[in-house]
Amino acid sequence: MIEITRPLARYIVASRLDAMPAQVRHEGVRAFVNSMGCVLGGCRESVIERALAVFEDLSGPPQATVIGWGKRVDAPTAAMLNAMSVFVHSFMDTHLATVAHPAGPPAVALFAMSERQSVKGVDLLHALILGIEVACRLANVIAAAPAKSHVGLSTHGVTNVIGTAVAMGKLLGLDEQQMVWAIGLAVVQAAGIRSGHGSMGGKLVAGHATRCGMLAAMLAAKGFTCSENPLEGAKGYAAVFANPPNLPAAVDRLGEHYEMLANAYKPYPCGIVIHSSIDVCLQLAAEPGFDADAIQSLQLNVHPLSMQLCDRQQPVDRMQALVSVQHWAAVALLFRQAGIAEGSDRVVHDPAVVALRGRITVRADEGMASEAATVTVLFKDGSTQQSHVAQCRGSHARPLTDDDLGVKFRGQANMLLSAAATEDLLGQCWRLQDLDDVGQLAQRFFQGNALSSH
């Protein structure tokens, strides 16, 4: 048995931010900017309102902000709700090799803690990088070739709880043994099944991982024990969730190779495996003379995972539309854009969208890369048109630039805040490393959102 848990714990405890390459630190800031923007974009949706209706009554002391609601609740509850906001529009980040989404949960967990205790920007950044790194590596253990997990298992659910635990553990200053326990306590709470996709339940997975990960670290800090080999042991994370696991992926070249650099940011607010279909439809729709009204039928050829996770011909609401490849192909062709508005209930029920979705056939193509897609349109006059995208926006070959991330942040923050407040928050997020006290940034989020909620 290759050891994983203790080497990871040792690495996290010993890690120093100034030993990390500038590229890694900058990627951590990008992950933070992207996550906080997604909180702003998602926070006012009814899924958060309904969760708040339960959790506000159960909250402990007002320690941290429920962003968008002008309310303070205890830190794990705030982080849980803010994590759900990150995931609301499926607009977050994605570790492409595994379809994990590692940044949001540790980002909002650390952010909530910055309101409970004084936290420097560099310390938040450092813990965040470690949390993302561990979650990406553990996703590779169970879900990247040759490791294989059940397609119904939510990779982000079972990895984010651990990523959040180690990020919190770093912030709390756990020692090596406590960090081993924190990882174990996260493992025993690791949950997430994809059956909730397309409903509010799919968002709960992210909130659950965040809260449970925070608690794992807080319990370990109080001497609440766990076992020695929760990741690699015979009855542990890798054995239960993967078949077979790729254990070396967890610890190979720790501190040299940064798997978090393979984490990408979504250009479109929907399931990542839909993005290549959106790109190819946008490309087709941009061709001269293209007329969506003239479509008789169309076929999408996609990577098999796109079919397995997102084959929903007629989503009944916006939650289902988030994981419907047919929906996003249709709106890309009809409206030539694919933003949060195109995922709204109004658009989901638009008769033209319903009709076009009904004319789409999706084929799983074993030879198609996950970032590629082909669309073939048959027009009513009998003519056909085909388009192919090899590498969609947001893929490793075409990552979002810092400017793209700024545009994405503004587009979401503007739904809530004035342009001036948006620019102020965005600027502060980019300057994370310079902040002496992240709690002051949290205060601005609180004030901005308190205003907007009236």
Place this chain on the structure above:
Amino acid sequence: MIEITRPLARYIVASRLDAMPAQVRHEGVRAFVNSMGCVLGGCRESVIERALAVFEDLSGPPQATVIGWGKRVDAPTAAMLNAMSVFVHSFMDTHLATVAHPAGPPAVALFAMSERQSVKGVDLLHALILGIEVACRLANVIAAAPAKSHVGLSTHGVTNVIGTAVAMGKLLGLDEQQMVWAIGLAVVQAAGIRSGHGSMGGKLVAGHATRCGMLAAMLAAKGFTCSENPLEGAKGYAAVFANPPNLPAAVDRLGEHYEMLANAYKPYPCGIVIHSSIDVCLQLAAEPGFDADAIQSLQLNVHPLSMQLCDRQQPVDRMQALVSVQHWAAVALLFRQAGIAEGSDRVVHDPAVVALRGRITVRADEGMASEAATVTVLFKDGSTQQSHVAQCRGSHARPLTDDDLGVKFRGQANMLLSAAATEDLLGQCWRLQDLDDVGQLAQRFFQGNALSSH
């Protein structure tokens, strides 16, 4: 695909206590008595103290009693801590076919709710029976022949969250659609990996299931949605946790067959798969002239699962001893009893116990039934002695009687309470069906324990 989720939801919503056989209702009372006794027996252990150190600071309004501590916290937090108390000594109930432990989590969840809102004894009983029934059936889906789950998956973790959700849902009066959502919201939080066994983390699994199950029902009551087929769908509970699942077990003869009648109560405070080894060693030790000091070595032949889950030659502390077959065989031979005292740290480190554990060989025997065991002792003088138990105490053939459950309750309650207070509580628990307001019983638990904590 056979439908499970909606038929279960429909059954639970339509269920009436007066349509249930008297035997089923009485079994529900027995499960309640056993669970509350185990809370009293486990509540003062350090695992609860350390959890309380985290959760008390995060608690919402004081709604329900943390039994044994004279403290009130919000209801889900109280239930979570009390559920961990049930599991502390591994002395709870067991659904023998699956090694699930279905009664404690819904029992303490409903009990905590009785302090938050007025709850009649019959309503608690009814909801409890349904919660146990659903958990047992869902355990059969993944873990009883021919269904098979990974040995590292904690059956009680992933089933209790759902059992607790439906019990809470019944108490809250959810309609059928809300009950479907509650089941789904429990499924997406379903967690538990056995790597935490032998540490405090193993107890967290029970607390996590309890809290998350309660929240699932509370969220569903507020219109927080989930999917339609979380149990039977392609990316659902059965598909992810079993290979292959036994789907019919969930719904066969609902309302006629009661799987909860197959739930048993533990006579010994340790892993259920150890019990036959304890019985056979107690039997051997009771033979005339038996001398434990004269043992050279001994061999236990046990069911393979006993070996897989509880092979721990030298446990380092009482948490590990709970899942060490060698420990309990040794104490049974040395002390001729196997109660909570024999699992204490003092006994775990007793040199005579350490020495005898070291002389034990455990063999997994494919032909051995789970309720059977054989011990073969080689004495220093070269003589040998063998003993065999076909059906241990607590098995289906030899269930604990109501009197046995009373003895078990008293033995645990007496650690905290006066004899008079113990008799009072025990009597009230047996009269559950007659209680107009369970909250008054909870008040007695609070007072009794507040006194004891000084």
